[in-house]
Amino acid sequence: MKKTIPGLLLLGVALSCTNKTNKMEPYKWPAATPPVAEIKPFIRTLHGDTVTDNYYWMIDYFKKGKDSTKVVDYLTAENKYLDTMMSGTKTLQENLFKELKGRIKEKDESVPVFKNGYYYYTRTEEGKQYSKYCRKKSTLEGKEEILLDMDEQAKGLPYYQASGFSISPDNKMMAFGVDKISRRQYVIHIKNLETGEIIKDAIPNTQGDPVWAADNKTIFYTSKNEVTLLSEKIKKHLLNSDAKQDATVYEEKDKSNYIGVGKSKSGKYIFIYSNATLSNEIKMLDANNPDQPFRSFQPRQKEMLYEVIPLDDKFLILTNWNAKNFRLMECPLDKTGRENWKEVIPHRKDVLLEEVDEFKTHVVITERKNGLTQLRVRALAGAEHNIAFEEPTYTAMVGSNPDYDSKTLRYIYTSLTTPSSTYDYNMDTKAKKLMKQQEVVGGYNKEDYVSERLYATAKDGTKVPISLVYKKDLKKDGKTPLLLYAYGSYGSSTDPAFNSSRLSLLDRGFVYAIAHIRGGQEMGRQWYEDGKLMKKMNTFTDFIDCGQYLIDQKFTGKEHLYAQGGSAGGLLMGAIINLAPDMWHGVIAQVPFVDVINTMLDESIPLTTNEFDEWGNPKQKAAYDYMKSYSPYENIEKKAYPNMLVTTGLHDSQVQYFEPAKWVAKLRATKTDKNILLLKTNMDFGHGGASGRFDYLKDIALNYSFLFALEGINK
Incomplete structure (x- = not known):
């Protein structure tokens, strides 16, 4: 906010x-009569x-x-x-x-993130309510492409929200969701980034979470029930086709589960997530074969939660199976059932294992001890260390790291007295660089x-x-x-x-x-x-x-x-x-x-x-x-x-x-x-x-x- x-x-x-010796006059509430409901x-x-x-x-x-x-x-x-x-x-x-x-810096720009040959960032202009989503090819000195001007799109609207920006693997198309009534029912639009045209495809009543397959023409997304707004189906859309004919690739039968779709950082896998409070199931698909059926990574079991983190040669699994505070497991790429899981980080009563972020040569583990977050960097070769934070109460979190091959971790640090600070951290040398700290104007x-x-x-x-x-x-x-x-x-x-x-x-x-x-x-x-x-x-x-x-x-x-x-x-x-x-x-x-x-x-x-x-x-x-x-x-x-x-x-x-x-x-x-x-x-x-x-x-x-x-x- x-x-x-x-x-x-x-x-x-x-x-x-603020000087308490100043005398303040109590506010005099008007003698108005409140409404009386029938x-x-x-x-x-x-x-x-x-x-x-x-x-x-x-x-x-x-x-x-x-x-x-x-x-x-x-x-x-x-x-x-x-x-x-x-x-x-x-x-x-x-x-x-x-x-x-x-206090807000009106003309501002986010720290760019690199993915698949481009630097992506958002920027805002003085006096404007929204932002522009932009990119530059190869270098930050390159020519700017404005992928979506949200100030322009929001003109005349009391509410406008764009989300789920998803770029096709060939960098030529962008899918994104738009909500114009603040009810989280997104219409997915697709823009041709070479011509600047938003093509005729419009996919209504979605979660606003488009995911591209590797063929640059297939999009998976979450479809919602129009009344209950429950995420009910995962559908598949082909470019330049009528959304009414989109095939359902998964339908959730358990109404206590939320579902969604996503893609691994490496780009190799597409995942369907079905999550309840106490149990979940993940289904997966090779992104190169979008017409194949999804298969279950591990069937859902009562009171067992798990997340999948794909590496080049194995899967890591973050799970609460026999581990209230979660533990980290691993399994082969071709044997994903629970009977094949082996422990990597054991359960600890005093440490909550919250998140694991993968890179080609490292994983970054977010843990919580004594109520405070810690970031642990582990080289896949074996050595590991924690990033040190010094304030008595603070927040540290992994930022946007879309580049799987990077050896630099982007993380965010803030506290009640420290403005939000974006750091780049070399996971090998432990050198960190402050990329940006929130400026408080004045x-x-x-x-x-x-x-x-x-x-x-x-x-x-x-x-x-x-x-x-x-x-x-x-x-x-x-x-x-x-x-x-x-x-x-x-x-x-x-x-x-x-x-x-x-x-x-x-x-x-x-x-x-x-x-x-x-x-x-x-x-x-x-x-x-x-x-x-x-x-x-x-x-x-x-x-x-x-x-x-x-x-x-x-x-x-x-x-x-x-x-x-x-x-x-x-x-x-x-x-x-x-x-x-x-x-x-x-x-x-x-x-x-x-x-x-x-x-x-x-x-x-x-x-x-x-x-x-x-x-x-x-x-x-x-x-x-x-x-x-x-x-x-x-x-x-x-x-x-x-x-x-x-x-x-x-x-x-x-x-x-x-x-x-x-x-x-x-x-x-x-x-x-x-x-x-x-x-x-x-x-x-x-x-x-x-x-x-x-x-x-x-x-x-x-x-x-x-x-x-x-x-x-x-x-």
């Missing part, structure tokens, strides 16, 4: 306002449990039901109410937007900020890591505003990274903290397993315990503690306000997954069946009872709740708009306090918000203005 002189001036003003009781009876849902009718825009217009009218009324309540912050929001935008001195890694003790004795960043002049007096963020689902680790927008919080006296709660994978695979299904409550209580720890350590107090999370992290926000409503002065819930049971019961809602292994299937009584114990919508009570800003998108494909809309309506009708409750629905966008590189900053400005209004910060 992401340089102008006005931005610099505003930043100077902001810095002048009540239309809907009865749900399951497992002998009867529940009345007064706002179920809000699903009708998604279902194209009779109340579709009423849904839009209600969301519009909530938007108008938010505009009224936040009207006094309009100038602040405008200034914040300029300030945030002012200047940035990391020495003005402090980052820490602390540990809170959860109620069951578990130590939960917290990463923090703040200005050096922090006084631990319990009066400092602090924003605590977390996600905590799907085994997705929230690693600490630099964000220039965050400076607008820190420079106004906020502490920013990340709670590395269970449900992520920061502390290993068990960390994830202890925060899902029938142990999901650990995610919520961990976050609360982290908040209490920060209060106990005088980083903040209840009158100044704020919480933020999005999507599954929005579920977290919904749970914590039910469990500990008096701990938070304000909460920002972005695209929150809060109506857990109703969504998981409706298999027509996108992604539902894919999620049973994460949340459970409420058609089973034990899962239903447990989910009902924490589902935010089900657990709203007549009590006081904190100030809240809730955001959603009308076209969201991941968490449908009606979940936060129903949640807010029920909170309004039930809560006993007079605290602020605002709902913002973006009528043009979906789950990820705006597509332009500046428009999303308006959402950040709104979020920050909400926090600042609650803190009495008006500049």
Whole structure:
């Protein structure tokens, strides 16, 4: 999520306002009347449990039901109410937007990557929202080819996203996906790079993941169900043919699996991936023989996950087979079944083996120990070493390395105080070169900020890591505003990274903290397993315990503690306000997954069946009872709740708009306090918000203005 002189001036003003001796006038909320949603009781009876849902009718825009217009009218009324309540912050929001935008280098260029004779990169121009995808042949001094001008393509569109850029092996054609409604339903287009023409082939309703076979005329891609948006089929398209006649080469029968298609870095193999939370299967094909059937690398088995890494003379396999934190195996090219696997790196209880990247002479192993990532470089000849990182809390990851023959590793390093830095690392000599560091326009001195890694003790004795960043002049007096963020689902680790927008919080006296709660994978695979299904409550209580720890350590107090999370992290926000409503002065819930049971019961809602292994299937009584114990919508009570800003998108494909809309309506009708409750629905966008590189900053400005209004910060 992401340089102008006005931005610099505003930043100077902001810095002048951080002195706590300055008197701030509390924001005066307008005396406006919030919308009242119509009540239309809907009865749900399951497992002998009867529940009345007064706002179920809000699903009708998604279902194209009779109340579709009423849904839009209600969301519009909530938007108008938010505009009224936040009207006094309009100038602040405008200034914040300029300030945030002012830190971004508008004319910029990515570090080029080399593949198959060309250097590829993106570049942006001053004042433009999107980028240009470009290449140069053989040398960076060569003539630039603009492969796709996304600024030009996006003209007149409220949303535009291009993805999956895939160049044919002969470098003459490019396939790519385009989404114009923010619902992740991509149309694949194909461009002739010699003539500049986008040919007539247009493949609708895809994942946006085209993969070329070696013949330069066959494309494999993932086709989606138009209603559920499930990835259901892998299809094969021939250039200059009608997509309606594309052959299906694989159809997924298990609706709990996501599928996709990809190509090995060497270009030799095409893989079909079928992944559930607890098991998966990979099918493979020689890229030189696209008309042959795919064969299974290893048939799926319950609770066994594996990934395939092809080398010239063997396959490596990253797997959790008898190895909770994963181990590395190998097998011959012609004998891929599990009975042929031999161990290369054994399982370790204290190290999570996350990823393996292959090169002709090396592999790079991404591991996680004590919650921090490590990069281990291993020469196929035998010697190995780790790349050293020195900060107490940081993020390190393998970058874009499409050239299989390279002996240079591209990796990315960042921390809460170090801007994103791209390095090239010679895997033989260990020499590293900084290729680019994110520039913060207007200047940035990391020495003005402090980052820490602390540990809170959860109620069951578990130590939960917290990463923090703040200005050096922090006084631990319990009066400092602090924003605590977390996600905590799907085994997705929230690693600490630099964000220039965050400076607008820190420079106004906020502490920013990340709670590395269970449900992520920061502390290993068990960390994830202890925060899902029938142990999901650990995610919520961990976050609360982290908040209490920060209060106990005088980083903040209840009158100044704020919480933020999005999507599954929005579920977290919904749970914590039910469990500990008096701990938070304000909460920002972005695209929150809060109506857990109703969504998981409706298999027509996108992604539902894919999620049973994460949340459970409420058609089973034990899962239903447990989910009902924490589902935010089900657990709203007549009590006081904190100030809240809730955001959603009308076209969201991941968490449908009606979940936060129903949640807010029920909170309004039930809560006993007079605290602020605002709902913002973006009528043009979906789950990820705006597509332009500046428009999303308006959402950040709104979020920050909400926090600042609650803190009495008006500049």
